Amino acid sequence: MEVKSITEQKSLLDVLPPGKKARLHRLLFEFGPGNGTLMLLPIDQGIEHGPRDFFPNPASKDPEYQFKLAAEAGYSAIACQIGFAEKYYPDYAGQVPMILKVNGKTEVPPDNQAFSTTNASVEDAVRLGADAVGYTMYLGSPRQGEDLHQLKGVREDCDRYGMPLVVWAYPRGEDIEKVGGKGSFYAIDYAARMAMEMGADVVKINMPVINPEKDKDSPAPYNSGEFSQEDAIAHCVESAGRCLVVLSGGSKIDDEQLLQQTRFVMQAGGSGVIYGRNVWQREWSEALEVVEQIKEIMLSSVSRVP
Amino acid sequence: MEVKSITEQKSLLDVLPPGKKARLHRLLFEFGPGNGTLMLLPIDQGIEHGPRDFFPNPASKDPEYQFKLAAEAGYSAIACQIGFAEKYYPDYAGQVPMILKVNGKTEVPPDNQAFSTTNASVEDAVRLGADAVGYTMYLGSPRQGEDLHQLKGVREDCDRYGMPLVVWAYPRGEDIEKVGGKGSFYAIDYAARMAMEMGADVVKINMPVINPEKDKDSPAPYNSGEFSQEDAIAHCVESAGRCLVVLSGGSKIDDEQLLQQTRFVMQAGGSGVIYGRNVWQREWSEALEVVEQIKEIMLSSVSRVP
Amino acid sequence: MEVKSITEQKSLLDVLPPGKKARLHRLLFEFGPGNGTLMLLPIDQGIEHGPRDFFPNPASKDPEYQFKLAAEAGYSAIACQIGFAEKYYPDYAGQVPMILKVNGKTEVPPDNQAFSTTNASVEDAVRLGADAVGYTMYLGSPRQGEDLHQLKGVREDCDRYGMPLVVWAYPRGEDIEKVGGKGSFYAIDYAARMAMEMGADVVKINMPVINPEKDKDSPAPYNSGEFSQEDAIAHCVESAGRCLVVLSGGSKIDDEQLLQQTRFVMQAGGSGVIYGRNVWQREWSEALEVVEQIKEIMLSSVSRVP
Amino acid sequence: MEVKSITEQKSLLDVLPPGKKARLHRLLFEFGPGNGTLMLLPIDQGIEHGPRDFFPNPASKDPEYQFKLAAEAGYSAIACQIGFAEKYYPDYAGQVPMILKVNGKTEVPPDNQAFSTTNASVEDAVRLGADAVGYTMYLGSPRQGEDLHQLKGVREDCDRYGMPLVVWAYPRGEDIEKVGGKGSFYAIDYAARMAMEMGADVVKINMPVINPEKDKDSPAPYNSGEFSQEDAIAHCVESAGRCLVVLSGGSKIDDEQLLQQTRFVMQAGGSGVIYGRNVWQREWSEALEVVEQIKEIMLSSVSRVP
C-alpha cells in the first residue's frame, strides 16, 4: 500500500500566536541542531520507571549528568519534572531550554487504568523560564475522560501564557490491549491525531510496530497486513497534521535501528527525536558520539521545516 | 398510527436573546443553503473513531479538505474540536462559520458507561470567533449525572456569552441497550426532549430505526409496533419543541436513503442535516455533487422557518 | 392509633426573610386558589420518564399546553426545567409564577443509586424571574452524601437571593427497598422531616401507602400495623413542621381517589397539591374541569394558613 | 490497671483565640449549669434516625419542644441542623445558645462506608448567631480521607471566624468492626485523640463499652482485659488532651446508669454531657426533673474547670 503525503502541511509557526512562536523558535532554530528540528533530552525516567534505569550508567543517577549533557551536546531542550526544574535547572538556565513536564506517574501500580495527574502547572513553567510544557495523554485508557479534562486546563493555560504544548501521546490501558496493543499502528496513529485535535503543538509518539498477529485485532484497515513499518510512521506523522512530531526511543535499542528510525521520522515530515535511555545510559564520550550521529541524520533527512 | 404536529411551533429566533440570535442567524440565513436551514459539516471523527475513517478517501485525512469543502460548498458551518479551531480555522474565518465542539471521546474504551468530558470551553469559542458551541450529551448513561452537571456549566456560559448551544443528543450506555437500544425510537425521542429541556438551541439526533424485535423492550407506546420510520422522525422533531433539529448521518449509507431521510427530517419540521462521512469520504467533485443534491432537497422540503 | 397535631404550627411566613416571603406570598395569595394554598403544575415528566407520558394526550407534548393551562386555570405556579424556563416561560411571565427545577434525571439508568445532579442554578431562577426553586432530594440513596452536599449549595444560594426552596422529598434507592420501600409510611415520613431539617420551605411528598406486608420491614413503630392511610399523611405533614407540604399525584389515578387524597392532605395541615399527569393527560376542557374540583376541595379543606 | 492523669491539663480557654474564647465562655459560664460545664441538648435525631424517635413522646416531634426545653431547663446550648436554625431558633435566640451542626446523614443506607457530608457552613453559623459549630467525624471509615479533608475546610472556617468546633467523634464503618467495634475502648479512645489532633475544641464521644469478647480483636493493650469501664472513660478523656469532652447518651437507658456515667465523665476531667433521647423522650415535667438530676451530678463532680 503506497503512502504519500496528500497535502503540503503549512508551517506550524505561521499559525501560532506570538508567545508560542517566540518560545518554539528557540527550540527549533536557536538551540539544538537547528533548521527547524527538535532534539530533546528527557529525564523523567526516575519517576516513570524508578532509579533502576540509572544502574547501567551510575553517573546518570545524578541529574547533573543529563543537564550537562543537554547543554554541552547542544540539545534543543531538556524535559524534566518540577523537582529538577527548581533544583537543577537554575545552573543551566540560558544554556539550554527547558520543557517542564507537568504530569507523570510511577510504574507501580500497573497502568491498565492509566491516568497521569498533574504535579506542576503552566505557571510553574513560566516562573521557572521554561520554553514549553510537556503533558502525557493516555489514549484509550478507562480514565481518559479525566485525562482530557485535565489536559483542557493545561492547554488553556498554555494559550493564556503563550507556552508551547508538547503532548506525550501514548496509547495505554486494558482496552487498548484488545485492539492491537499500545505499540500498534492503529493505536499510535490514533494517539497522534487525538493529540493534534486536543490542541498540542508538538506530539511525541513511539515508533509504531507492525505485528500482523496483534494487528488482526485492530479495526480496518489497520488489520489488513498491508502496511510496512515505514508506511506506519509516515501515516502517524501525517495524522498529527500541522503539529510537529518527535519520535521517542523507549528502552535502549540497537544503534543502527535507532538511527534508521530517526531517518524514517524525519523523512516522513517529523521534526525530531526525544531519546533518553538510548543516550544517557552511555558513558559521557560515547553519549556525545551517538548524539552527533543522531544530529547528522536528522539534519540530512529534514523534509519539512515548520 | 397517524402523526401530526399538534402545535405550530413558534420561531426559535423570537425567543432567543440577542447574542444567540445574531450568531444563529448567520448559520440559518447568511451562510449555507439559507431560508432558515442548517447544513453542517462535522470533522470530529478523527477523535471519535480515529484516523481509520480517512482511509476511504486519503485526502480527507488533512483537515484542510473539510475546511475547504465547508467553505466552497457553502455550508452553514463546520463543527470541529479545539485543535482545528486553533490551527486550521484561522485560514477560513469569515468564509464559513465554525461550531466549536467542546467535548469528545475516543472509541476506546467501550461506551457502556459513556461520558464525554470537556476539552474546550465556551470562552475558547468566543475567543476563536465561533458562532456556536457543540456538546455531546449521552442520554441514559450510568454517568449521566456527571454529564448533565457538566452540560449545566456549558449552557450557563452559552447564556453568559450569547452563544448558541448545539447538543449532540445520543442515547448511550449499557442500560439503554436493555430498553430498545441507542438507535431505537424510544431512546432518540427521549434524547431529543431531554436536550430541549436541558437548554439546547439546536438538537442533533440520529435517524431513529424502527426494529420491532428490539422495540419490544421499550416502554409503551414505543413497543406497540404501530410506528413507521417516518412517524418516528416526526415525533422526535416534535419532542425537541422550539429547538431546531438536525439529522446526523452516521457511517456511509446508500445515497438514496441519505436523500430520503433528509426529506423526512425537513418535512417533519427539522432544520437540516449534519453529514460527515457521507460527504467527505468521497472525492472532491463527487462530494460537491452530493452536497448539491442534499441542498436541493433541504430547500424544497422546508416546512418550518425558525 | 389516634393522630393529632401536637402543636399549632406557627406561620411559615412569619419566620421567612423578606425575599422568600415576598415570593412565596405571590404563590400563596396572589396566584392560584389563594387563602394560603398551593396548586402547582409540574412539567418535568419529559425528562423524568421521557415523552411516553404525552401519548395519552398528544396535545400535552407541546409545552405550550401546560403553560397555557397553568395560566388559564389559575395555578399558583408551574414547575419546569431550564429549557422551558428559557424558551416557553417568557410568553407567560407575569401571568403565572414559575418554579425553576434545578436538578433532574431520566428513567434510564435505574435508580438504585439515585442522584439527581443540578442542571440549572438559583441564579438562573433569579435571572428568569422565577418565584421559587425546586430540588429533588433522594432520601436514603447510596449517593445521599453527594445529594445533601449539592442541596447545601442550592439552599445557600436560596438564602442569598431570598428564593423559596421547594424540595421534592423522595425516598429512593436499593437500601430503601429493604426497609419498606419508597412508598412506605416510614420512608415518606422520614423524607418529609429530612427536607425540613435541610432547609426546605416547601416539601413535596408522595402519598404514603400503608402496605402491611412491606411495612413489616420498616423499623418500629412503622411496622406496627396500627396506622391508617389518613394517619400516615397526617404524620408526614406534621414531620415537615413549619414547612408547607404539597402532595404529588404520580401516575394517573382514579378521580375519586385523587380528590380524597387532596382532602386528606389539606385537612392534615398541608398546603396543597402538585398534580401533573392527573391533570394534563386529559383533553383541555376535561383538564379545566378536574382543576376546578381540586381547587374547591383544597379551599374547603384548608386547616392551616401559613 | 491503675489509671491516673499524668499531667494537669492546662485550661483550654487560655490557648483559644478571642472569638472562640468569647463564644465558648457563653456556653461554659453564662448559660447552662455553669462553672465551666457543658450540658447540651441535641435535636438531630430526626435526620440521623428519622421521626421514629419521636413516637415515645409525640410532643417531641415538634422542634418547639426541644427548643423550649433547652431554654427553660437552662441548657448550655442546643445543637441542631440548618433547617431548625433558620425556622425555629429565631424565637429562642438570646435565650439559649445554639450549636449549628454542619453535617449529618440518615440511617439509610447502612454506615459501613460512613461519611457525613456538609449541609451547612460555618458562615451559616455566623449569620444565624450560633456560638459553635458541630461536625461528625467517622474514625476508621473507608471514606475517612474525604471526611478529614472536609473537616479541614470546616476547621479553617472556624479559625477564620473564631467559632468553636465541636467534633462528634464516632468510630464507624466495616473496618472498625474487625478491631473491636464502634463502641470499643480502642475505637473511642482513638476517636477522641483523632478529634483533638484534627483541631477540635470540644469532643463528643460515646461511653466506651468494655466487652472482653470483642476487645480481643483490638490491638494491644486494649485486648488485655485489664480495663474497667471507669478506666476506659478516664483514658478517653485524657486522650482528648486540652479539648473539652462531652459524653453522649445514645438510646434511652436506665436512669441510674445515665447518672453514673455522668459522674464518671466529670470525675475523669470531662466537661459535661449531651443527652437527647434520654431527656426529651419524656413528658415535660419528667424531662425537667431528670435534667435537674444531671445538673446536680455534673456540678458536684467537676474535676477540671477549663
Next chain:
Amino acid sequence: MEVKSITEQKSLLDVLPPGKKARLHRLLFEFGPGNGTLMLLPIDQGIEHGPRDFFPNPASKDPEYQFKLAAEAGYSAIACQIGFAEKYYPDYAGQVPMILKVNGKTEVPPDNQAFSTTNASVEDAVRLGADAVGYTMYLGSPRQGEDLHQLKGVREDCDRYGMPLVVWAYPRGEDIEKVGGKGSFYAIDYAARMAMEMGADVVKINMPVINPEKDKDSPAPYNSGEFSQEDAIAHCVESAGRCLVVLSGGSKIDDEQLLQQTRFVMQAGGSGVIYGRNVWQREWSEALEVVEQIKEIMLSSVSRVP
C-alpha cells in the same frame, strides 16, 4: 557491588529561594545538633496508630511530653498535626521550630489503597509560625494520582510562601507488595527519587531492608542479591539528589541498631534522623540519654553539609 557517590552534591541551600533558605537554616544551624544536621521529633503517632503507642510510657500520652522534650533536648524541630500546632505549640514557639504535618490518616482502614488527605494547609503553617511543612506521599498506591495532585497544591503553596517541604516518602499499597514490599530497597529507593522529582526539600525515608526472598520480586538490578544494607541506604540517599534525607525509625528497636543506622545514613550523605517511639517511649531521663547518643553519632558522622 561497590557503591560510591558519583557526584559531589551541591549544597541545597544554594539553590533555595530566600524564604525556604531562611527557615531551613534555622533547623540546620540555629536549632538542633547544628552543623547542617536535622534531628526531628515526630508526634503524629496518635493519629497514625492511635493512643496505643503511648501505653509503654504513659507520660507520653500528654503532648506536653514531646513538646518539652523537643525543646529541652535540643531538637532541630518537632513535627505535629494542626491540633497540637494550635493548642500546644504556642507555649513552645521560639524555643523549638515546628514542622506542620498537613496530611495524615489512621491505621483503620487498612492501607492497601493508601491515600492521606490534607487536614491542614501551608497557610496554617505560616499563620502558626511553622518553619516547614510535612506531607506524606504514598509511592505506588492505587490512589497515587490523587496523592501527587494534592502534593502539587501543597508544593505550590510552599513555593508561594517560601516554606520548606518535607516529604514523608513511603511506598505503600497492594501493588507495592507484589514487587518486594514497602520496606524493600527497590521501593524505598524509588520513593526517595520520586519525592525529589516532585519538589521536596527534605525527604524522610525508612531504612531499606535487604530481604533476598522478597527482593526476588523487585525488578533488576534490585533482585540481584548483590546489595548490602549499607549499600542500600547509600543508594537511597543518592537518589534523593540535592534533597536532604532524614531516616525514620519506626517501632522501637534495639539501641545498637538504632545508633548504627543513624551512622549509616549520615555517612551516606544524609542529614539526620526523625525518631519518635524510639525516643519518647522512654522515661524522661532515659529519653534524654538516648538523644545525646544519637546527637553524638550524627555530628561525628556528618559527610555532607548542605
